[in-house]
Amino acid sequence: SAKAAGRDQLATFDRNLREQRRATAATVERLRGAVARDELLVHYQPLVRLADEHLVGVEALIRWQPAGQQMIPPDQFIPSAEDSGLIVPIGAWVLRRSCEVVSEWHRRHGAVVSVNVSPRQLREPDFATQVLDALKASALPPAALILEITEGVLVNSGVVTEQAIRHLTTLREQGVRVAVDDFGTGYSSLAYLRDLPIDHIKIDKSFMPAPGTPDPAARTMVKAIIDLASGLELGTIAEGVETREQVELLRELGCERAQGYYFARPLPEAEAAELLARAGRSAHV
Ligand code: C2E
Ligand code: MG
Ligand code: MG
Ligand code: MG
Secondary structure: HHHHHHHHHHHHHHHHHHHHHHHHHHHHHHOOOOOOOOOEEEEEEEEEOOOEEEEEEEEEEEEOOOOOOOEEEEEHHHHHHHHHHHHHHHHHHHHHHHHHHHHHHHHOOOEEEEEEOHHHOOOOOOOHHHHHHEEEHOOHHHHHEEEEOOOHHHHHOOOOHHHHHHHHHHHHOOOOOOEEEEEEEOOOOOHHHOOOOOOHHHHHHHOOOOOOOHHHHHHHHHHHHHHHHHOOOOOOOOEEOOOHHHHHHHOOOOOOOEEEEEEEEOHHHHHHHHHHHHHHHHHOO
Protein backbone atom coordinates (compact mmCIF):
# COMPACT_ATOMS: atom_id res chain seq x y z
CA SER A 1 0.00 0.00 0.00
CA ALA A 2 0.95 3.65 -0.28
CA LYS A 3 1.13 3.86 3.50
CA ALA A 4 3.56 0.94 3.72
CA ALA A 5 5.66 2.43 0.91
CA GLY A 6 5.75 5.73 2.79
CA ARG A 7 6.86 3.90 5.94
CA ASP A 8 9.59 2.13 3.99
CA GLN A 9 10.78 5.41 2.55
CA LEU A 10 10.88 6.94 5.98
CA ALA A 11 12.80 3.97 7.36
CA THR A 12 15.31 4.29 4.50
CA PHE A 13 15.60 8.00 5.15
CA ASP A 14 16.24 7.37 8.85
CA ARG A 15 18.82 4.72 8.05
CA ASN A 16 20.59 7.01 5.57
CA LEU A 17 20.63 9.81 8.11
CA ARG A 18 22.05 7.50 10.79
CA GLU A 19 24.69 6.22 8.37
CA GLN A 20 25.57 9.75 7.39
CA ARG A 21 25.96 10.79 11.03
CA ARG A 22 28.11 7.74 11.72
CA ALA A 23 30.30 8.51 8.70
CA THR A 24 30.66 12.13 9.82
CA ALA A 25 31.51 11.08 13.38
CA ALA A 26 34.11 8.65 12.02
CA THR A 27 35.60 11.40 9.80
CA VAL A 28 35.82 13.75 12.79
CA GLU A 29 37.51 11.04 14.88
CA ARG A 30 40.12 10.40 12.19
CA LEU A 31 40.58 14.09 11.52
CA ARG A 32 41.13 14.85 15.19
CA GLY A 33 44.69 13.53 15.24
CA ALA A 34 45.51 14.43 11.63
CA VAL A 35 47.58 17.52 12.46
CA ALA A 36 49.58 15.69 15.13
CA ARG A 37 50.10 12.71 12.81
CA ASP A 38 51.36 15.06 10.11
CA GLU A 39 48.69 13.98 7.63
CA LEU A 40 47.66 17.42 6.44
CA LEU A 41 49.44 19.21 3.67
CA VAL A 42 48.97 22.29 1.55
CA HIS A 43 48.90 22.42 -2.23
CA TYR A 44 49.45 25.69 -4.07
CA GLN A 45 47.58 26.83 -7.16
CA PRO A 46 49.24 29.54 -9.26
CA LEU A 47 47.55 32.91 -9.48
CA VAL A 48 48.18 34.77 -12.73
CA ARG A 49 48.02 38.48 -13.67
CA LEU A 50 46.00 38.61 -16.88
CA ALA A 51 47.64 41.72 -18.38
CA ASP A 52 50.94 39.90 -18.97
CA GLU A 53 50.24 36.38 -17.69
CA HIS A 54 52.90 36.66 -15.02
CA LEU A 55 52.60 34.38 -12.05
CA VAL A 56 51.96 36.65 -9.08
CA GLY A 57 51.16 34.24 -6.31
CA VAL A 58 49.37 31.11 -5.15
CA GLU A 59 46.20 30.00 -3.39
CA ALA A 60 46.84 27.63 -0.50
CA LEU A 61 44.50 24.61 -0.67
CA ILE A 62 44.48 22.00 2.07
CA ARG A 63 44.81 18.26 1.41
CA TRP A 64 44.46 15.29 3.78
CA GLN A 65 46.72 12.31 3.23
CA PRO A 66 46.11 9.58 5.84
CA ALA A 67 48.99 7.05 5.92
CA GLY A 68 48.61 4.38 3.23
CA GLN A 69 45.42 5.87 1.84
CA GLN A 70 44.28 8.04 -1.03
CA MET A 71 44.41 11.78 -0.69
CA ILE A 72 41.13 13.22 0.59
CA PRO A 73 39.97 16.50 -1.03
CA PRO A 74 38.75 19.36 1.20
CA ASP A 75 35.12 19.12 0.13
CA GLN A 76 35.05 15.72 1.87
CA PHE A 77 36.29 16.87 5.26
CA ILE A 78 36.06 20.68 5.61
CA PRO A 79 32.29 20.54 6.36
CA SER A 80 32.89 18.03 9.21
CA ALA A 81 35.83 20.09 10.40
CA GLU A 82 33.57 23.14 10.51
CA ASP A 83 30.72 21.40 12.36
CA SER A 84 33.06 19.88 14.93
CA GLY A 85 35.15 23.02 15.43
CA LEU A 86 38.30 21.19 14.28
CA ILE A 87 38.60 23.78 11.53
CA VAL A 88 39.94 26.20 14.16
CA PRO A 89 43.24 24.35 14.86
CA ILE A 90 43.39 23.07 11.26
CA GLY A 91 42.86 26.55 9.82
CA ALA A 92 45.51 27.97 12.17
CA TRP A 93 47.91 25.30 10.93
CA VAL A 94 47.20 26.08 7.23
CA LEU A 95 47.81 29.74 7.91
CA ARG A 96 51.14 29.20 9.69
CA ARG A 97 52.30 26.62 7.17
CA SER A 98 51.44 28.60 4.04
CA CYS A 99 52.89 31.87 5.40
CA GLU A 100 56.10 30.02 6.20
CA VAL A 101 56.35 28.40 2.76
CA VAL A 102 55.35 31.45 0.74
CA SER A 103 57.63 33.74 2.76
CA GLU A 104 60.58 32.30 0.82
CA TRP A 105 58.72 32.54 -2.50
CA HIS A 106 57.90 36.12 -1.63
CA ARG A 107 61.56 36.98 -1.03
CA ARG A 108 62.66 35.25 -4.23
CA HIS A 109 59.81 35.99 -6.62
CA GLY A 110 57.53 38.56 -4.95
CA ALA A 111 54.77 35.93 -4.68
CA VAL A 112 51.65 36.56 -2.58
CA VAL A 113 49.52 33.88 -0.90
CA SER A 114 45.76 33.57 -0.64
CA VAL A 115 44.44 31.51 2.29
CA ASN A 116 40.86 30.27 2.77
CA VAL A 117 39.31 31.13 6.12
CA SER A 118 36.12 29.51 7.39
CA PRO A 119 33.36 31.45 9.21
CA ARG A 120 34.08 29.43 12.36
CA GLN A 121 37.67 30.76 12.51
CA LEU A 122 36.47 34.35 12.34
CA ARG A 123 34.30 33.78 15.40
CA GLU A 124 37.42 33.13 17.50
CA PRO A 125 38.22 36.18 19.64
CA ASP A 126 41.95 35.88 18.85
CA PHE A 127 41.70 35.31 15.08
CA ALA A 128 43.39 38.60 14.11
CA THR A 129 46.17 37.91 16.62
CA GLN A 130 46.67 34.43 15.16
CA VAL A 131 47.09 35.88 11.69
CA LEU A 132 49.50 38.60 12.82
CA ASP A 133 51.52 35.99 14.75
CA ALA A 134 51.75 33.76 11.66
CA LEU A 135 53.00 36.75 9.65
CA LYS A 136 55.55 37.71 12.28
CA ALA A 137 56.82 34.15 12.72
CA SER A 138 57.31 33.72 8.97
CA ALA A 139 58.49 37.26 8.20
CA LEU A 140 55.92 37.42 5.40
CA PRO A 141 54.85 41.06 4.90
CA PRO A 142 51.11 41.56 5.65
CA ALA A 143 50.55 42.95 2.15
CA ALA A 144 51.58 39.57 0.72
CA LEU A 145 48.67 37.81 2.45
CA ILE A 146 45.11 37.62 1.10
CA LEU A 147 42.41 36.07 3.29
CA GLU A 148 39.60 34.42 1.33
CA ILE A 149 36.23 34.53 3.00
CA THR A 150 32.76 33.72 1.70
CA GLU A 151 29.81 36.11 1.72
CA GLY A 152 28.30 34.25 4.66
CA VAL A 153 31.21 35.26 6.89
CA LEU A 154 30.24 38.91 6.79
CA VAL A 155 26.49 38.76 6.44
CA ASN A 156 24.45 35.95 8.02
CA SER A 157 20.69 36.01 7.35
CA GLY A 158 20.94 39.72 6.58
CA VAL A 159 22.80 40.48 9.81
CA VAL A 160 26.36 41.79 9.64
CA THR A 161 28.65 39.73 11.86
CA GLU A 162 30.47 42.35 13.94
CA GLN A 163 33.23 40.12 15.30
CA ALA A 164 34.32 39.12 11.77
CA ILE A 165 34.22 42.75 10.63
CA ARG A 166 36.40 43.82 13.57
CA HIS A 167 39.00 41.14 12.81
CA LEU A 168 39.15 42.01 9.12
CA THR A 169 39.31 45.74 9.83
CA THR A 170 42.23 45.22 12.23
CA LEU A 171 44.05 43.06 9.71
CA ARG A 172 43.48 45.43 6.79
CA GLU A 173 44.92 48.28 8.87
CA GLN A 174 48.09 46.18 9.01
CA GLY A 175 48.07 45.70 5.22
CA VAL A 176 46.47 42.25 4.91
CA ARG A 177 44.05 41.96 1.95
CA VAL A 178 40.60 40.38 1.98
CA ALA A 179 38.91 38.60 -0.95
CA VAL A 180 35.30 37.44 -1.20
CA ASP A 181 35.50 33.86 -2.51
CA ASP A 182 32.89 32.17 -4.73
CA PHE A 183 31.32 35.56 -5.39
CA GLY A 184 27.78 35.39 -6.72
CA THR A 185 26.89 32.00 -5.24
CA GLY A 186 25.62 33.28 -1.87
CA TYR A 187 22.48 35.13 -0.99
CA SER A 188 23.75 38.40 0.47
CA SER A 189 22.69 41.80 -0.73
CA LEU A 190 25.10 43.67 -2.95
CA ALA A 191 25.25 46.54 -0.46
CA TYR A 192 27.86 44.69 1.57
CA LEU A 193 30.35 45.11 -1.26
CA ARG A 194 30.28 48.84 -0.65
CA ASP A 195 30.20 48.79 3.13
CA LEU A 196 32.37 45.92 4.27
CA PRO A 197 36.16 45.60 4.68
CA ILE A 198 37.10 43.81 1.45
CA ASP A 199 39.63 44.34 -1.35
CA HIS A 200 39.00 41.71 -4.02
CA ILE A 201 36.19 39.67 -5.51
CA LYS A 202 36.79 36.12 -6.71
CA ILE A 203 34.34 35.36 -9.50
CA ASP A 204 33.00 31.85 -8.92
CA LYS A 205 33.88 29.25 -11.51
CA SER A 206 30.20 28.61 -12.25
CA PHE A 207 30.17 31.96 -14.12
CA MET A 208 32.86 30.98 -16.62
CA PRO A 209 31.37 30.75 -20.14
CA ALA A 210 31.04 27.13 -21.27
CA PRO A 211 34.00 26.17 -23.50
CA GLY A 212 33.29 26.07 -27.23
CA THR A 213 30.11 28.17 -27.14
CA PRO A 214 29.55 31.95 -27.20
CA ASP A 215 27.49 31.60 -23.97
CA PRO A 216 26.27 35.24 -24.06
CA ALA A 217 24.48 34.93 -20.68
CA ALA A 218 27.64 33.91 -18.86
CA ARG A 219 29.55 36.64 -20.64
CA THR A 220 26.99 39.24 -19.56
CA MET A 221 27.22 38.14 -15.94
CA VAL A 222 31.02 38.09 -15.86
CA LYS A 223 31.11 41.56 -17.40
CA ALA A 224 28.56 42.85 -14.87
CA ILE A 225 30.58 41.49 -11.95
CA ILE A 226 33.85 42.95 -13.24
CA ASP A 227 32.24 46.35 -13.92
CA LEU A 228 30.65 46.40 -10.48
CA ALA A 229 33.93 45.48 -8.80
CA SER A 230 36.00 48.03 -10.67
CA GLY A 231 33.39 50.72 -10.03
CA LEU A 232 33.85 50.03 -6.34
CA GLU A 233 37.63 49.90 -6.74
CA LEU A 234 37.77 46.24 -5.82
CA GLY A 235 40.20 43.86 -7.51
CA THR A 236 38.89 40.94 -9.57
CA ILE A 237 40.12 37.35 -9.65
CA ALA A 238 38.48 34.76 -11.89
CA GLU A 239 38.56 31.14 -10.72
CA GLY A 240 38.06 27.93 -12.67
CA VAL A 241 39.66 29.25 -15.87
CA GLU A 242 40.16 26.24 -18.13
CA THR A 243 40.47 27.52 -21.71
CA ARG A 244 42.36 30.07 -23.78
CA GLU A 245 39.02 31.58 -24.87
CA GLN A 246 38.11 32.28 -21.25
CA VAL A 247 41.50 33.92 -20.68
CA GLU A 248 41.00 36.22 -23.69
CA LEU A 249 37.47 37.13 -22.63
CA LEU A 250 38.49 37.92 -19.06
CA ARG A 251 41.35 40.10 -20.21
CA GLU A 252 39.10 41.92 -22.66
CA LEU A 253 36.58 42.57 -19.87
CA GLY A 254 39.29 43.97 -17.60
CA CYS A 255 39.59 41.16 -15.05
CA GLU A 256 42.91 41.52 -13.20
CA ARG A 257 43.88 38.03 -12.13
CA ALA A 258 42.91 34.44 -12.82
CA GLN A 259 43.55 30.92 -11.67
CA GLY A 260 42.48 27.61 -13.11
CA TYR A 261 43.54 24.42 -14.81
CA TYR A 262 44.38 26.35 -17.99
CA PHE A 263 47.39 27.78 -16.15
CA ALA A 264 48.04 25.10 -13.55
CA ARG A 265 46.35 22.75 -11.09
CA PRO A 266 46.98 23.03 -7.37
CA LEU A 267 50.54 21.70 -6.98
CA PRO A 268 52.51 20.06 -4.18
CA GLU A 269 54.94 22.47 -2.52
CA ALA A 270 58.06 21.29 -4.40
CA GLU A 271 56.37 21.53 -7.80
CA ALA A 272 54.96 24.97 -7.06
CA ALA A 273 58.46 26.11 -6.01
CA GLU A 274 59.86 24.78 -9.27
CA LEU A 275 57.19 26.48 -11.35
CA LEU A 276 57.81 29.79 -9.60
CA ALA A 277 61.55 29.51 -10.18
CA ARG A 278 61.01 28.78 -13.88
CA ALA A 279 58.36 31.50 -14.27
CA GLY A 280 60.72 33.92 -12.53
CA ARG A 281 63.18 33.53 -15.37
CA SER A 282 60.83 33.27 -18.36
CA ALA A 283 58.29 35.69 -16.86
CA HIS A 284 55.49 33.41 -18.03
CA VAL A 285 53.65 30.43 -16.55
P1 C2E B 1 37.89 27.44 -3.32
O1 C2E B 1 38.57 28.24 -2.28
O2 C2E B 1 36.88 28.13 -4.15
O3 C2E B 1 39.08 26.86 -4.20
C1 C2E B 1 39.03 26.64 -5.57
C2 C2E B 1 38.74 25.20 -5.90
O4 C2E B 1 38.60 25.07 -7.31
C3 C2E B 1 39.87 24.24 -5.52
O5 C2E B 1 39.29 22.98 -5.16
C4 C2E B 1 40.63 24.11 -6.82
O6 C2E B 1 41.38 22.92 -6.92
C5 C2E B 1 39.50 24.12 -7.80
N1 C2E B 1 39.93 24.55 -9.14
C6 C2E B 1 40.99 25.32 -9.46
N2 C2E B 1 41.05 25.56 -10.78
C7 C2E B 1 39.99 24.92 -11.32
C8 C2E B 1 39.53 24.77 -12.67
O7 C2E B 1 40.07 25.29 -13.64
N3 C2E B 1 38.39 24.04 -12.85
C9 C2E B 1 37.74 23.44 -11.79
N4 C2E B 1 36.64 22.73 -12.07
N5 C2E B 1 38.17 23.57 -10.52
C10 C2E B 1 39.28 24.29 -10.29
P2 C2E B 1 39.78 22.20 -3.85
O8 C2E B 1 41.25 22.33 -3.67
O9 C2E B 1 39.20 20.83 -3.93
O10 C2E B 1 39.09 23.01 -2.68
C11 C2E B 1 37.69 23.04 -2.55
C12 C2E B 1 37.26 24.04 -1.51
O11 C2E B 1 37.67 23.62 -0.20
C13 C2E B 1 37.86 25.42 -1.67
O12 C2E B 1 37.18 26.13 -2.68
C14 C2E B 1 37.66 25.99 -0.29
O13 C2E B 1 36.34 26.45 -0.15
C15 C2E B 1 37.86 24.77 0.59
N6 C2E B 1 39.23 24.79 1.14
C16 C2E B 1 40.38 24.39 0.61
N7 C2E B 1 41.42 24.59 1.45
C17 C2E B 1 40.90 25.16 2.57
C18 C2E B 1 41.45 25.62 3.83
O14 C2E B 1 42.66 25.58 4.08
N8 C2E B 1 40.56 26.13 4.72
C19 C2E B 1 39.22 26.22 4.47
N9 C2E B 1 38.41 26.73 5.43
N10 C2E B 1 38.67 25.80 3.32
C20 C2E B 1 39.50 25.28 2.38
MG1 MG C 1 39.38 29.99 -2.22
MG1 MG D 1 36.58 29.95 -4.81
MG1 MG E 1 34.83 27.61 -4.94
